[in-house]
Amino acid sequence: MTDIGYARVSTREQNPDLQHDALTNAGCIKTFTDVASGAKADRPQLAAALAYLRPGDVLVVRQLDRLGRNMRHLIDTVNALHERDVQFRSLRENIDTTTASGRLTFHLFAALAEFERDLLRERTAAGLTAIAGRRARGRNGGRPRKMTxxxxxxxxxxxxxxxxxxxxxxxxxxxxxxxxxxxxxxxxx
Structure with missing residues (x-):
């Protein structure tokens, strides 16, 4: 089992040394580093790290937000790793999918993220329905004007x-x- 690190900073002005030190101390033999916003889909070093990983390896990050653009992307990435028999570890959150408790923790995060997305979707739909109903009754909403x-x-x-x-x-x-x-x-x- 080989630990491979992945680090990311958003701008060239930011320094990835803290992440590199944590990954080295965690036993990573190689670290891939991107300089890119977390929102960007195109992260060449992440793609290189994913291509470098072999069955039995572990992808290690200092913290979850370094890997995923959002919770859905993070979950998809870790699930894709699992399908390739590659494990995942986040140092700050103590998530380690090489252990049963780490897999449970990750799946709880995934379930909570999905629950939050569903709630947001329901609240948005309810809000849009309420707005449409108010408009149908001739009310456009907003604060009443002081000057009649x-x-x-x-x-x-x-x-x-x-x-x-x-x-x-x-x-x-x-x-x-x-x-x-x-x-x-x-x-x-």
């Missing part, structure tokens, strides 16, 4: 009389001076 058409008419009349300052108009209507100016500017535009 009646208040706008009063503000314009008060301003046109030149007997009131903008500050006085704002206090009378219970709004800010900026709100009054916004609606007065619309009247002159």
């Amino acid at each position: 058409p009646e208040k706008i008419a009063v503000a314009r009349q008060m301003y046109a009389s030149q007997a009131f300052t903008v500050e006085q108009i704002a206090q009378t209507l219970g709004v800010t001076r900026g709100t009054v100016y916004t609606h007065l500017d619309r009247a002159t535009a």
Whole structure:
């Protein structure tokens, strides 16, 4: 069983030395390093590491987010490794699929991630349905406007009389001076 390390930093300004030291101390004989955002699908050194691995090897990372773009990608990658008889180990999270408890931990992470995705999908669908229902009833949502058409008419009349300052108009209507100016500017535009 050979331990192969994978490290990733997002930018050239970041230093992968901390990851390299942890992987070396964990017994990795070789480490592949990418300089790429975690969101990028194209990570040539990850592809090289995956190609280098042989049955019985262990892919080691310092922490989970170095390997996967997101939980789904991480789970897919580890499952693909498992199909090739390659194990996985994350040092920070103490996940080691060479042990039964490590496999259980990883599968719990995977199940929780899937559960979270399903909940998000359900909440999104419920929210979209609620928005569609409100729109069908003529409600577009959002915060109610402070300046009703009646208040706008009063503000314009008060301003046109030149007997009131903008500050006085704002206090009378219970709004800010900026709100009054916004609606007065619309009247002159």
